Amino acid sequence: MLTCVIIDDEPLAREGLANYVREVDFLHLIGSCENPLELLSLLDQQPADLIFLDIQMPKMNGIDFLKIVQKPPMVVITTAYPTYALEGFQLNVLDYLLKPITFDRFFRSANKAQEYHRLLTHSGAVSSHKPETGSDYFFIKCGNKYEKLYFADILFVEGLQNYVTIFTSKGKYVTLLNMKSLEQNLGPRSFIRVHKSYMVATSKIDGIEGNEIFIQSHRIPISRNYRDQVLNEVLSNKLWKKS
Numbered sequence: 001m002l003t004c005v006i007i008d009d010e011p012l013a014r015e016g017l018a019n020y021v022r023e024v025d026f027l028h029l030i031g032s033c034e035n036p037l038e039l040l041s042l043l044d045q046q047p048a049d050l051i052f053l054d055i056q057m058p059k060m061n062g063i064d065f066l067k068i069v070q071k072p073p074m075v076v077i078t079t080a081y082p083t084y085a086l087e088g089f090q091l092n093v094l095d096y097l098l099k100p101i102t103f104d105r106f107f108r109s110a111n112k113a114q115e116y117h118r119l120l121t122h123s124g125a126v127s128s129h130k131p132e133t134g135s136d137y138f139f140i141k142c143g144n145k146y147e148k149l150y151f152a153d154i155l156f157v158e159g160l161q162n163y164v165t166i167f168t169s170k171g172k173y174v175t176l177l178n179m180k181s182l183e184q185n186l187g188p189r190s191f192i193r194v195h196k197s198y199m200v201a202t203s204k205i206d207g208i209e210g211n212e213i214f215i216q217s218h219r220i221p222i223s224r225n226y227r228d229q230v231l232n233e234v235l236s237n238k239l240w241k242k243s
Contacts, residue, residue, distance in 0.1 A: 002110075002117055003047070006032040007039050007062070008054040008078065013099070017052055017078065020106045026114055034058075036065035048073050050094075050113050055079040066091040074116060076109050092161065118143070119163050119176050138185070140166070140175040147173050154191070155215050156200040157182055167218065194230050195223040202234055 004027055008014045014032045021029045030046055033039045035057045042048075053075050055062040062077060063084060077088045080099040088096050094116060095109040137150045153168040159179035166173045166182075183193055190202050198220050200213055207214040208231070211222045222230055 001028050002049040003028050003030045004050040005048045006052045009034050009057040024110050036060045050074045052076050052078050142173050154201050155204045159197045194226050195221050
């Protein structure tokens, strides 16, 4: 069960989110506030796992609150203003919901919070040390279990804030690591970054079309910032041309 708080200066918005919370069996609403100053008082009395935080509010807006509070709970921003998305994610918010918020979108965000909370609760310390030179495998912690992964089985990696999903030929594994540490560990073994959220095994690439890489049944996006580098490294000395 995740305890949560709603912060919004609009009564109708607070009530709408509260109704959504009541529909989700793993969420428990412990309070709602008109502004972040009320939230600080509430959190002193009862800690929360998750905050649904509006941005444009009197006295203090949501972004300013995130900048000054130390070690906030998980935060999902709820706002009518898309312009704050980048700044919000730079402050490590879990998700960004644009008003009017549908229940489907709210539920997906709640599920994301539940998954991330489960990882934080059960993963403990996750090793980020580089594997020994010459080793063809490594271990990661998934929940309460240590999983042994072989480099040769990895297809690609998808990153989401403070955890990653490693897709292999045998299944997918979610662990508390970030893309930077994965890139440092996997880079020398023929893995290439193709997007801020994706890294692929070059030997597993089946094809490239437009801004997508094909690996088995998966389609992985290539961002504009990485496209030239990807094409150069993947096709270098491997592309046959008409003489």
